[in-house]
Amino acid sequence: MKDLSHKKILIVGAAGGIGSAIARRLANAGTFLILADHDTKRLKTIANELSRSKGRFMTNIIDLQNPKEIERLAESLKKNGPKIDWLIHVAGAIGKAESIAQQSPTSITTMWAVNFVSAIYLTKYMSALLRKNGGIVNISSTAGIWPNSRFAIYSASKAALNNFSQATAKDFASTGRSCICICPGPTNTAMRERIAHDAKKHQNPDVVAREIEKIVNGSSTLRNGDVVVIRDNKKKLVSRL
Template sequence: MNDFQNKVAIVTGAGSGIGAAIARELAERGAVVIAADLDLTAAQDVASEIRGDGGQAHAIEVDVADPAAAERLVEFAVETGGGLHLAVNNAGIGGPDEQVADYPLDGWKKVIDVNLNGVFYGMKYQIAAMLKAGGGAIVNVSSILGSVGWAGASAYVTAKHGLIGLTKTAAIEYAQAGVRINAVGPAFIDTPLLSKNLDEETLGQLAGLHPVGRLGTSEEVSALTCFLLSDRAGFITGSYHLVDGGYTAR
């Protein structure tokens, strides 16, 4: 399948996990991928792997919480690939595990800056470039916590809820200009972020929260994301799509 041939795609947080899986699939389907990550070495490793498999990819270090860096990322994509047609705003962080009254102010600011402001900065410049290219598609990676709460994660939950509102608003604003914007909401996904920080017992408990009885995979999130980016999803915009193994059905 080469449905992204001649398309240039930005993926933030592309150095591992969900972002890396999306970058690989986009490249496999013909896109020129701009793999952006705060960890440049990780982004370079993914880009190198893609090129080794015959795809096209370039790596760049980006702090999505910095609006100037978000602008430079889009400029790099346009200069390198000749335009911008697709974007996946995936970069995100967790945050302190504290109740609201005890939540540290610096922790709140950092999570909101990366997980919400970072997506706004990204879209601000991505949309402008897509309009010049004649249209495009954006997928913002939210979470199941874009629709439900989680004790001890007020900043993360707030950012992911806000991301849904931002997605819907931008989708309305640019629908007639040919830019589609959607969001996906993964549940607990088997990524290095989980496996390196949680023990087997805790991972098992998280798996049990999903009616399907397991964690999701990065490839399952990528499959939905790439569908939403594709022309097959041409009538889908302003939507929030869950990849949650039935988590929110309970």
């Protein structure tokens, strides 16, 4: 196993199913983690688990719907220690399975803000903190490629994230940093269980975490600008710049 103890990784959405799987895997690999989420209780639970297994981390409570909180996190990271290797943006909001007519304005705003607009502000405020040979991994969704009925806003926000990730990759090209977009298919987490009650049939979140570990340790086949699907435990490249 490669020594990753010098790597510093920011995971945004670290208290969720896929986020916590990534945190466990990267903590086991020895990286230093900055774990951010708005769910204080679940962030504490994952923090306690990592403490017991001697993981190295700090936690931050952040509401990604508020760009000022993203800016504040970037400022505090800048003061506390310089560079970050990878920012993994895994937070997401899906709302209910509803037609646009049924959807509440709050739910529409939340999905757009968490799934897409927060990626803009994270990129804006965090890019200067990212080391060369590191970068950003945005966790999108297969819904951003093949939209789902009754999930129009969720699908559109993820399609926007895919496009934004590739535009960012073009901006990063001359800097040595990368921006990679991973689109999971249905995955066994609380988010899937909330919308379809069939989570257990689907891939384990660790399948996404494994790919993130490869990106961090340099053994992934993915490169700057790639959009890749991870579905039914299989990885398939869908777009390469």
